[in-house]
Amino acid sequence: MAQHAAKGARFQAVTANRLSDGEVVYWSADNRWVEGFTEAEIADGADAADALLARAMPADFEAHVLEPYLFEVLEDGSFYKPASVRETIRAAGPTVRLDLGKQAGA
Amino acid sequence: MYRYDEFDHQLVADRVSQFRGQVERRVSGALTEDQFKPLRLMNGVYLQLHAYMLRVAIPYGTLRSEQMRMLAHIARKYDRGYSHFTTRQNIQYNWPALDKIPDLLDELATVEMHAIQTSGNCIRNVTSDQYAGAIADEVEDPRIISEIIRQWSTFHPEFTYLPRKFKIAVTGHENDRAAIKLHDIGIVVKQNSAGEIGYEVHVGGGQGRTPFVAKKMTDFVPKEKLLAYLEAVMRVYNMLGRRDNSYKARIKILVHETGQEEMQRLVEAEFAKIDASDMLTVPQEEIDRISAYFAPPAFETLPAESETFTQAQAADADVARFVRANVVAHKQAGYAIVNISLKPIGGVPGDATDTQMDVIADLAENHSLDEVRVTHEQNLVLPHVKLDDVKAVYDALAAHELATANLGLISDQIACPGLDYCNLANARSIPLAQEISERFADLDRQYDIGELKIKISGCINACGHHHVGHIGILGVDKKGTEFYQISLGGAADENAAIGQITGRAFTEEDIVDAIETVVTTYTDLRADGERFIDTYNRLGMAPFKERLYD
Numbered sequence: 001m002a003q004h005a006a007k008g009a010r011f012q013a014v015t016a017n018r019l020s021d022g023e024v025v026y027w028s029a030d031n032r033w034v035e036g037f038t039e040a041e042i043a044d045g046a047d048a049a050d051a052l053l054a055r056a057m058p059a060d061f062e063a064h065v066l067e068p069y070l071f072e073v074l075e076d077g078s079f080y081k082p083a084s085v086r087e088t089i090r091a092a093g094p095t096v097r098l099d100l101g102k103q104a105g106a
Numbered sequence: 107m108y109r110y111d112e113f114d115h116q117l118v119a120d121r122v123s124q125f126r127g128q129v130e131r132r133v134s135g136a137l138t139e140d141q142f143k144p145l146r147l148m149n150g151v152y153l154q155l156h157a158y159m160l161r162v163a164i165p166y167g168t169l170r171s172e173q174m175r176m177l178a179h180i181a182r183k184y185d186r187g188y189s190h191f192t193t194r195q196n197i198q199y200n201w202p203a204l205d206k207i208p209d210l211l212d213e214l215a216t217v218e219m220h221a222i223q224t225s226g227n228c229i230r231n232v233t234s235d236q237y238a239g240a241i242a243d244e245v246e247d248p249r250i251i252s253e254i255i256r257q258w259s260t261f262h263p264e265f266t267y268l269p270r271k272f273k274i275a276v277t278g279h280e281n282d283r284a285a286i287k288l289h290d291i292g293i294v295v296k297q298n299s300a301g302e303i304g305y306e307v308h309v310g311g312g313q314g315r316t317p318f319v320a321k322k323m324t325d326f327v328p329k330e331k332l333l334a335y336l337e338a339v340m341r342v343y344n345m346l347g348r349r350d351n352s353y354k355a356r357i358k359i360l361v362h363e364t365g366q367e368e369m370q371r372l373v374e375a376e377f378a379k380i381d382a383s384d385m386l387t388v389p390q391e392e393i394d395r396i397s398a399y400f401a402p403p404a405f406e407t408l409p410a411e412s413e414t415f416t417q418a419q420a421a422d423a424d425v426a427r428f429v430r431a432n433v434v435a436h437k438q439a440g441y442a443i444v445n446i447s448l449k450p451i452g453g454v455p456g457d458a459t460d461t462q463m464d465v466i467a468d469l470a471e472n473h474s475l476d477e478v479r480v481t482h483e484q485n486l487v488l489p490h491v492k493l494d495d496v497k498a499v500y501d502a503l504a505a506h507e508l509a510t511a512n513l514g515l516i517s518d519q520i521a522c523p524g525l526d527y528c529n530l531a532n533a534r535s536i537p538l539a540q541e542i543s544e545r546f547a548d549l550d551r552q553y554d555i556g557e558l559k560i561k562i563s564g565c566i567n568a569c570g571h572h573h574v575g576h577i578g579i580l581g582v583d584k585k586g587t588e589f590y591q592i593s594l595g596g597a598a599d600e601n602a603a604i605g606q607i608t609g610r611a612f613t614e615e616d617i618v619d620a621i622e623t624v625v626t627t628y629t630d631l632r633a634d635g636e637r638f639i640d641t642y643n644r645l646g647m648a649p650f651k652e653r654l655y656d
Binding site: 006017019020021022023024060062063066067072083084085086089090093094095096097100101 | 139153186203204531536
C-alpha cells in the first residue's frame with residue numbers, strides 16, 4: 001500500500017478514488033465517502049489513524065473505491081490541510097487548470 | 107495511409123466487447139481491483155490523481171482528418187474539452203468515467219482507432235518519424251515497416267506478458283526525429299550497395315531510472331527477414347530478461363549486463379533457428395500490399411517557387427517568423443511541411459482543445475491531403491501543404507492560438523503531465539515549462555539562442571525525456587516539497603546522448619533562474635554558429651557548473 005505519511009505524523013486522513021469515475025474521495029466522520037477534503041475525518045495519532053483506515057475498508061470497500069490509504073495532514077489555525085504537494089493537488093485539482101477538479105466548484 | 111481490413115475491424119470490435127464485459131463485472135463487484143487492473147491496463151486505462159486516464163494509440167503518429175475529428179469529439183463528449191498529446195505520439199484523456207469508456211472505445215473503432223498496446227508489458231504502439239513520406243532524402247517511408255511490425259506485434263501470444271513494456275521506433279531518414287536509440291528496439295531503414303532495402307537494428311536503449319543509448323545489433327537485415335530478427339530479439343529478452351525486479355526488467359538492463367557481443371551472439375543464434383523455419387519471412391505480396399497504403403498521395407505538379415508564399419512573408423513579419431521556425435522543405439516541389447506548435451507561451455505542452463483539434467482536422471482535409479502527424483516532441487504536423495496555401499493555414503492556426511513560431515527553440519519544451527495529473531510523479535512539470543516559456547517569451551531572444559531542447563520529467567520514469575534534453579530537468583520530492591535537478595548535454599537524435607547532472611537540485615523558486623544562468627553561460631561562451639549542444643560538447647560541464655553553484 002502507498003505510504004503518504006511520514007513516520008511520526010500526528011494527524012492523518014483517509015483518501016481513495018471512486019470506482020465509477022476515479023473522483024478523489026475522503027472517509028468522513030459519518031462513515032461514508034465524501035468528495036470534499038473539509039469533510040474528511042482527521043485521526044489524531046497512529047492508533048486512531050489505523051482505526052480510521054480499518055473503518056474505511058470494510059469487506060465490500062472495493063465495490064465503491066480504489067486503494068484507500070492514509071495521508072498526513074497539518075493543522076492550519078482552526079482548519080486542517082494536506083501536508084504534501086501531491087495531496088494538496090488531489091484535494092483541489094490541477095494547478096495549471098483552475099477551472100477543473102474540485103477547485104472549479106469551490 | 108493504412109486502412110483496416112476485415113480482420114482488423116473484427117479484432118478491435120471483439121476487444122471493445124470483451125472490455126465492456128470486464129468493466130460491467132468490475133462495477134458489479136464480480137471482479138476485484140487486483141483482477142481488473144491488468145485488464146484495464148491492457149486497454150489503456152490508468153488511474154491518475156484526479157480520475158481515470160485513457161491513452162489512445164496513434165500508430166506511428168499518423169492520423170486522417172476524420173480520426174482527428176473523432177479525437178476532438180471524444181474530448182468534448184467524454185472528457186473536459188481537451189486532450190494531451192504524449193511523447194510516444196499517442197493521445198491521453200484525463201477525465202473519462204470508467205463506465206463510459208466502452209462507449210468511447212466503440213466510437214473510436216468507427217474511425218479505426220483503439221487503445222490497444224498503450225499500456226501493459228507488451229510491445230507498445232510503434233513510433234516513427236513525423237515527416238515520413240514528406241521529407242527529402244528518405245530511404246523509404248518508415249511507416250511501411252512500422253505497420254508490418256504493428257500487425258506482427260498486436261496480441262502476439264508469445265509477447266503479451268513480457269518482463270516489462272517494450273517500445274519500438276523506426277526512422278527512414280539519417281536525421282533521427284523518432285529518438286530511435288532511446289527505445290528497446292530502434293530501427294533505421296537502410297539501402298545496401300545492391301540497392302536493396304533493409305534495416306539497421308539497435309537494441310537496449312531507454313530512459314527511466316537507468317538510461318542507456320541502444321547498442322547496434324546488426325548493420326543490415328533484409329526487409330523480408332526483419333520480423334524473424336525482431337522475434338529473435340524478443341525471444342532472447344523473454345527468456346533472459348529479469349522478472350524478479352521491475353527496475354531491472356527492461357531489455358536495456360539485459361543488454362548492459364550481457365554485453366553487446368554476447369547479446370549479438372544470442373540473437374543471431376535465435377535468428378538462425380527462426381529463419382531456417384521460414385515461418386516469419388514476410389511474403390513479397392504482403393510487403394507490396396502494405397507498401398501500397400503508403401504510396402505518395404496525389405501531389406499536384408507545381409513550380410518549386412511560389413510567388414504567393416514569398417509575398418506573404420514579405421508582407422507580414424509574423425508569417426515570415428512562422429515560416430522561418432515552423433515550416434520545413436518538402437520533397438515534392440511546391441509543397442511544404444508545416445509544424446503546429448502545441449507550446450504557446452505560458453501554455454500546457456502537448457494540450458489541445460476540442461475546437462483546436464477540429465480546426466486542425468479541417469486544415470488537414472482541405473490543405474494537407476487529409477493527413478496530420480503527431481510528434482514525440484508533443485507537436486502536430488500538416489505534412490503536405492502547398493506553398494500557395496501556407497498563408498491561409500497560418501491564418502487559421504493563428505486564429506486559434508496554434509501559430510506559435512517556436513519549433514525547436516527554448517519554449518518548445520517537452521513536459522510530462524507531472525504531479526498535476528500523474529499518480530507516479532514526484533513534482534510538477536507543467537508549471538515549470540510555463541514559467542520557462544514566459545521567461546523566454548521574446549521570440550527574437552529565442553531565435554538568438556537558437557536550437558535548444560528543454561525536456562522536463564516529474565519523476566525518474568522520464569516520460570518527459572529529461573535524460574536526453576540539451577537541458578534536462580527532473581522533478582524530485584524531498585519530504586513532500588518539490589525540487590528540480592538539472593542535467594546538460596543530452597540528445598535524442600542520431601547523436602543520442604544521456605545528459606549529465608549538474609549538481610544539487612534547485613527549489614521551485616530558484617529553478618527558472620538557474621535555467622537562465624545555463625542559457626546565458628552558453629550565449630556568453632558560444633563560438634560563431636554553435637548551438638547550445640555544440641558549445642556544451644566543446645566546453646563540457648565545468649563552466650556551466652561554475653556559474654550555477656559558485
